[in-house]
Amino acid sequence: MSYLSTGTKVVSLTIGGQDYTQNLSNWAVSDASAYKNGCISTTGSLTLSTVPGGPSLEDYDRDTFSRGAPVILDLSYAGSTFRHPRGYLYVVSCSYDVESETLSVDLTCKLGMMSLLDNFDDLKSRVPVTLDVVQDSYEGCCAAFASVGQYIYQDNQSNLVSGLYFDGERIGYNPPGSWVSVLGVTARSVSPLQASGPIPDIVNLSYQVPLDLESVDQEDQTGRVDTVETTSYYFLSYPSSNYIRQNTNATVDNPNGTLENIGSITPQQPTTGSSSSCGNFPSRPGGNGNGGTACNLGYKLVQSPIFLPAIREQEDTSTYEGPGGQQSSSISILRGPRLESNPQYFSDAFSYCRQTWGSLCNPNGSCPYEGLDNIVLSRTETTNFFGEGGEVVRKVTDNYVTKLSAAQPSDWRAGNNSGNLQYFDPSYKENSEMFRVSRIEEYYSIQNNVNIQETIRYDSITSRGTGITGGQNLDALAGVQTRTVRKSSSTATVAEQPDSVNSPTVSTESKNVKLRVGINSGNALYGDYTVDEQIPLPLLFNSESAIEDAVNKYSDYIVRFIKGDALGFQVGESLRPEIITGWAPNMSFRYYDPKKGKLIAARMDATTWGVNPQESAFVTNGIWTAFTNGTVTIPSNVTGNSIPDMSAPSDGVNPNI
Numbered sequence: 001m002s003y004l005s006t007g008t009k010v011v012s013l014t015i016g017g018q019d020y021t022q023n024l025s026n027w028a029v030s031d032a033s034a035y036k037n038g039c040i041s042t043t044g045s046l047t048l049s050t051v052p053g054g055p056s057l058e059d060y061d062r063d064t065f066s067r068g069a070p071v072i073l074d075l076s077y078a079g080s081t082f083r084h085p086r087g088y089l090y091v092v093s094c095s096y097d098v099e100s101e102t103l104s105v106d107l108t109c110k111l112g113m114m115s116l117l118d119n120f121d122d123l124k125s126r127v128p129v130t131l132d133v134v135q136d137s138y139e140g141c142c143a144a145f146a147s148v149g150q151y152i153y154q155d156n157q158s159n160l161v162s163g164l165y166f167d168g169e170r171i172g173y174n175p176p177g178s179w180v181s182v183l184g185v186t187a188r189s190v191s192p193l194q195a196s197g198p199i200p201d202i203v204n205l206s207y208q209v210p211l212d213l214e215s216v217d218q219e220d221q222t223g224r225v226d227t228v229e230t231t232s233y234y235f236l237s238y239p240s241s242n243y244i245r246q247n248t249n250a251t252v253d254n255p256n257g258t259l260e261n262i263g264s265i266t267p268q269q270p271t272t273g274s275s276s277s278c279g280n281f282p283s284r285p286g287g288n289g290n291g292g293t294a295c296n297l298g299y300k301l302v303q304s305p306i307f308l309p310a311i312r313e314q315e316d317t318s319t320y321e322g323p324g325g326q327q328s329s330s331i332s333i334l335r336g337p338r339l340e341s342n343p344q345y346f347s348d349a350f351s352y353c354r355q356t357w358g359s360l361c362n363p364n365g366s367c368p369y370e371g372l373d374n375i376v377l378s379r380t381e382t383t384n385f386f387g388e389g390g391e392v393v394r395k396v397t398d399n400y401v402t403k404l405s406a407a408q409p410s411d412w413r414a415g416n417n418s419g420n421l422q423y424f425d426p427s428y429k430e431n432s433e434m435f436r437v438s439r440i441e442e443y444y445s446i447q448n449n450v451n452i453q454e455t456i457r458y459d460s461i462t463s464r465g466t467g468i469t470g471g472q473n474l475d476a477l478a479g480v481q482t483r484t485v486r487k488s489s490s491t492a493t494v495a496e497q498p499d500s501v502n503s504p505t506v507s508t509e510s511k512n513v514k515l516r517v518g519i520n521s522g523n524a525l526y527g528d529y530t531v532d533e534q535i536p537l538p539l540l541f542n543s544e545s546a547i548e549d550a551v552n553k554y555s556d557y558i559v560r561f562i563k564g565d566a567l568g569f570q571v572g573e574s575l576r577p578e579i580i581t582g583w584a585p586n587m588s589f590r591y592y593d594p595k596k597g598k599l600i601a602a603r604m605d606a607t608t609w610g611v612n613p614q615e616s617a618f619v620t621n622g623i624w625t626a627f628t629n630g631t632v633t634i635p636s637n638v639t640g641n642s643i644p645d646m647s648a649p650s651d652g653v654n655p656n657i
Contacts (some may be wrong), residue, residue, distance in 0.1 A: 008075045008575050008616045012047075015091065015105070018055060022528035023048040026612045027073065029086050029107055031153070031585060033621065034165050035607040036536065038145025039123075039138075040153040040585045041111040041632040042086055044609075046071070050101035057103040058096060065094040067449035067489060071107055075616060077577050080497055083156040084616070085583040086609050091097035092116070109154040111160035114138055117451075118491045121390055126152065126162060129550070130540035132506055148550050149557030153585050164553070165586045166560050166603070166625070174626045179578040179591035181571050181622075185634060186592070189572035193621055199566045201528035203515040205555060208508040209547050210537035221501045222325040232313045235307040239343035240350040242306045245299040282353045282426070285366045301363050308369060312336040320501035323390035327498035332380045338429070339371030341405040345412060345428055346371040352424045375432045377402065381580070384498055392495035395442040398476075400434045404462070405472070408467035437462065437475045444495045453486045453493035508538045513551065515559050519566055533558055562626050564623035568602065575609075575616040592632045601626040 013021045022569040029044025042101060050057055073087035089111055092106040114120040120138045124131070127144040135143065145152050145162065152162040168175040181187045236476055321328040339346040357365030378401050385394035412425040439458040446452065458476040486493045535554050541547045571591060579587070587604040602622035609618045 005419055008077045008580070010073070010613050011076045011081050012072070012074040012613060014070075014072045017063060020055065021613075022049055022051050022054050023057065024611075024613055025049045025102065026610070028608065028610045029089065030608040031086070031606055032242040034146075034151045034585055035565070036146055036558075037142060038147075038151055039111050039115075039142035040151050041115065042089060042109040042154070043107065043112055044089075044640065045104055045106050048103045048105065057101065062418070065091050065103070065105060067091055067093065068450070069114065071105070073611065075575075075580065075611075077575075082147070082580045084579075084609070084611065085156055087580060088158045089097065090156070110158060110160065111152070111154060118494070119391070126160065128162075129537060132538060132540060140537065147535050147539065147554060148552040149535040151585055154652050156501045161584070163584065163586060165557060167586070168588075169556075169560065169625055173399060173587045174628065177588050177601065180584055180590045180592060180632060181573055181574055182592045182594065182632065182634060184193065186573055186576075187571050187591070188574070188617070189570075189619070190591075191570045193565055193568040193570055193623075198529055199371065199516055199519050199614065200531040200562060201519070202513060202530040203517060203558060203562065204530055204532045205515055205551075205558065206510055206532070207535035207551060207554075208510055210538070210540060210542075211507045211509050213542050213544070214587075222320060222322075222352045224320045224325070224501050226318045226320070226501070228316045231267065232310070232312040232314075234310055235339075236337065238306045238308055238350070238369055239347040239353075241303055243301050243354075244304045245356075245361075245363065246302050248298055248300050258400070263570070282355055282356055282367075282424075285353065285368060301360070308372060310337045310372065311374060313374070318499070320499075322384060322386050322500075326386070326390065327500070328386075329383045331382075333376060334378045335374050336377045337372050337406075338375045338432075341377055341402045342407055342428075344409065345404065345407060349424070349426065350414065370429055375402070376403070376434065379434065391444075392497065393444050395440075395444075395495065397440045398436055399438045401437045402431070403433050403435055403474070404428050404431055405467050406435075406462035406468050407438070408465060411467045411469045435460065436476045437474075439476045442495070444493070450489055451491070451493040453488075453495075454586070455484045455486075457482045457484075468501040506538065506540055508540075513555065515555050517559055517563050519563055542617065560625065561623065564603070564625060567624035569600075569622045569624075570619060571622055572619040573617065575618060579618070588625075589622070590628070590630070590632075594632070594634070599628050599630050599632060600624060601628050 010021060010024060012019065013024050013027075025047040027044075027046040029042050031042050032040050034040055048057055067090075069091040071083045071089045071091060075082050075087075086109075089107040089109055092108050092112070094103055094105045096103050108116070111123070114123055115138045118138065120141055123138065123141045124136075127141050128148050128150055129144045131140055131144060135141075148655065149165055150162055151165050152160055155161050181190075183190055183241050315333045315335075316330065317332075318330045319325050320326065331438065349370060353367035354363070354365045357367065359365070378399065380400070381398045383396045384392050385396075387393040407428055412428055413423050437460045441456045441458075443454040443456075444452070445454075458479060458481055460474050460476045460479045461472055462468065462474055466472065473479075537549070539547050539550050569591065583604075585604065585607075589602055589604060591600045591602055593599070600622070602624055605621040605623050607618055607620040610616065
C-alpha cells in the first residue's frame with residue numbers, strides 16, 4: 001500500500017510462541033463482509049524472510065508452523081504498545097521458497113478454523129435463533145446471526161464477540177462516529193462501492209415461521225430410551241437334500257418287483273454295540289421304516305428342495321444420555337431360526353438321520369426338520385464416550401454370536417467315511433450359549449493439529465477357523481488384536497456425531513412483507529424495480545412478538561445494507577489510534593469531503609489490513625447510513641478528537657411501506 005503511515009511500528013510477531021519479528025516482510029489479511037453473512041471471518045497471509053542470525057524458517061515437516069499455531073501481532077503508537085485489531089490469528093498452512101529463503105504463512109481466525117474442521121460447537125452454543133436439524137452446520141450457524149441482523153467475529157484476544165450491525169441507527173439519529181476520514185487530509189484513497197447494477201426500489205422479503213408455535217419448545221429429553229422392533233416373515237430353504245417319491249405309472253418289469261432308476265439311497269441298518277461303524281446313530285424317528293419293495297411300484301425318487309415358514313425379529317434399543325441428548329449407547333438384538341446360526345450343522349444332522357433310517361419307501365426316514373425354533377442369533381452393543389466439548393473421543397462396539405455359529409464340521413464330526421457313518425454330536429442343536437466374537441475400539445484425538453483415528457480390533461480365535469472344542473478361550477479379548485492408526489488434516493478421521501434425541505424438526509409456513517429502499521423515491525422511469533429477498537433461516541420463535549421483532553430487525557438490516565452499499569464508498573487510511581483501540585466490524589465513522597462540504601455517516605464493513613515492519617494501513621468499505629450536517633474543523637476534531645460536532649442528522653430511511 002502506497003499510503004502506509006509511519007505512526008505505527010511492529011513491536012512483536014510471534015508464531016506458536018516463537019519470536020519472528022525481525023523476519024517479517026509483510027502481513028495482509030481481510031475481513032468478510034457482514035452483508036447476508038453473520039460470521040465475519042478473517043483470512044490472509046504473512047511473509048517471513050531469512051535474516052542473518054535469525055531463526056530458521058525451514059519447515060518441511062510442518063512442525064513449527066503447524067496448523068492452528070497462534071499468530072500474534074503487536075504494534076506501537078506514540079510510545080504505547082497495542083494489539084493490532086486483527087492481531088490474533090492462526091496458521092492454516094505454509095510454504096517455503098527455497099530460492100528466496102522466504103516463508104509464506106496462510107492465516108485465518110477461529111471462525112475460519114471452525115469452517116475448515118467442521119467443528120463449530122462453540123459457535124452453535126451462541127446462535128440467537130433456534131436451529132432446525134437441517135441447519136445444523138457451520139453455514140447454518142452463520143445464517144442464524146444474519147437472520148436477525150447480527151454478526152459474530154473473533155477479536156484480537158481470540159474471543160468470539162457478537163453484536164447488532166446497525167445497532168443504534170434509527171430515523172433522525174445516528175450514533176457518533178469514532179473517527180473521521182477527510183478527503184485529501186487523512187484519506188489516501190476513496191472510490192464508490194456500488195457496481196453498475198440497478199438499485200432496487202422495493203424489496204419483497206419472505207420468511208418462514210412455525211405452523212404451530214408450541215412445536216418450537218423442545219423439552220430436554222436427555223436420558224430417553226427408544227426401542228424399535230422389526231419383524232420379518234419369510235420362507236427359508238431347508239439346508240439338506242430332500243427326496244420325494246414321484247409316481248411314474250410304471251409296470252413291473254422284473255420278478256423282484258423293482259423299478260429301474262428307483263433311486264440311489266442305500267439304507268443303513270442300525271446295530272448296537274461299540275464296534276458299530278454307525279457310531280451314535282439317531283433314534284428311529286417313527287414312520288414307515290424300511291418297508292418292502294412293493295410300495296415302490298410305479299414310483300421313482302427325485303430330489304426336491306423344501307421351503308419352511310420362518311420369523312426373524314430385530315430389536316434396536318438406543319439410550320440418549322450423552323451431551324445435548326446424544327446417543328450414548330445402543331443394543332441391537334437379532335432373533336431367528338436356530339439353524340441360521342450354522343446351516344451346515346443342521347444339514348449334516350438331517351443327512352445323518354436320513355442315511356441311517358431312510359428307505360426306498362420312506363426316503364427321508366421320517367427325520368424331523370430341526371433348528372426352526374427362534375433363538376438370539378447375534379447381539380451388538382455400541383457405547384460412545386464424549387469429550388468436554390460434547391465430541392466423540394472413543395467408541396466401543398462389541399459383537400456377540402452363538403457358539404454354534406463358530407462350530408466347524410470337525411467339532412461334530414459328521415460325514416461318511418468309506419461308506420461308514422461317523423460319530424455325530426447332537427448336543428449342539430440345543431446350545432444357545434453366546435460369546436463375544438469381536439470388539440472394535442475407536443479413539444479420536446488431535447495432535448499437532450492433525451486429526452488422529454486409532455482403531456484397535458479384537459477377534460476371537462474362532463475367526464481363524466479353529467472351531468469351538470479344545471478348551472480354548474473364545475472371547476475376542478483373548479484372541480487376535482489388530483491396531484490401525486489414520487491421520488488426516490481434514491475431517492476424514494473425525495468421528496461422526498451420534499444422533500441426538502433433542503434435534504427438533506419444526507413444520508413452517510411462508511410469509512412475506514414489502515419494504516421500500518427509498519433511494520429513487522418512486523420517481524424512477526417505468527415504475528419501481530422490485531427484488532426478492534429471504535430471511536436465511538426459519539424464525540423458530542415461540543411467540544408472535546418475537547417473530548415480529550426478528551422480522552423488523554432483518555427488514556431494517558437488509559434495507560440499510562442495500563441503500564448503504566448503493567451510496568457507500570471505499571476509503572483507504574493509515575492505521576489510526578481510534579481504530580487500534582476500539583475497532584469492531586460495524587464501527588461507526590464519518591467521511592468528509594471539504595470541497596463539497598459533504599459529511600457522511602457510515603459503518604465499517606469488509607476491511608483489508610496491511611502491515612510491514614515500519615508502516616500499517618487499512619482499506620474499508622464504508623456502508624452509508626446518513627448524510628449529516630455536523631461541523632468538521634481541521635485538524636482539531638480530526639486528529640486526536642475524531643468525534644465532530646454533529647447535530648440533528650437526517651437519513652430519511654423509512655424501511656416499511
